[in-house]
Amino acid sequence: AQSVTQPDIHITVSEGASLELRCNYSYGATPYLFWYVQSPGQGLQLLLKYFSGDTLVQGIKGFEAEFKRSQSSFNLRKPSVHWSDAAEYFCAVGGDMRFGAGTRLTVKP
């Protein structure tokens, strides 16, 4: 069965620092993988997706993610975090969009 694990419930970074949010998946074949961001009380916005091909995927708002089959991971990165990046981040897998538990990002000034 498809499943996603986000090991970090809450991460705090300083503004301008780099960011990496972890995502591990369990899936029988090459998965479809997604990262979404959600601000409080809002819907989810797609940051990026991986279906096949180049394992380094560029997304919106300066985010990127790398698919590593050997580690069953799809970690999200950003080189320099802005205060507006504070939100909940969800990794998801598969056509029926099974979500991880989410990682809440706090940005310190």
Place this chain on the structure above:
Amino acid sequence: DTEVTQTPKHLVMGMTNKKSLKCEQHMGHRAMYWYKQKAKKPPELMFVYSYEKLSINESVPSRFSPECPNSSLLNLHLHALQPEDSALYLCASSRGRSGEQYFGPGTRLTVT
């Protein structure tokens, strides 16, 4: 245009009321979804419509009744809800069943 709209934004209803949530997309997507999201939790899939036919019902209680009148509209009819049904209800759509989904802003439902 990647917009999914949902109405109303907020809804307060008593346990004996009947109400409906509405969702609309004009991207030509043929799959539409309802999710329920409790505070500090990920969205939980409730229903999937594919080509206007219900293809997945994730064991949702019958007090929630989905309807897909056409390829652009998705409704969720609510009746005799319980306080624990209070949540953010999200609608999403995708081109096909395995593509990325685009989410609406949600309806914040409070059951009193």
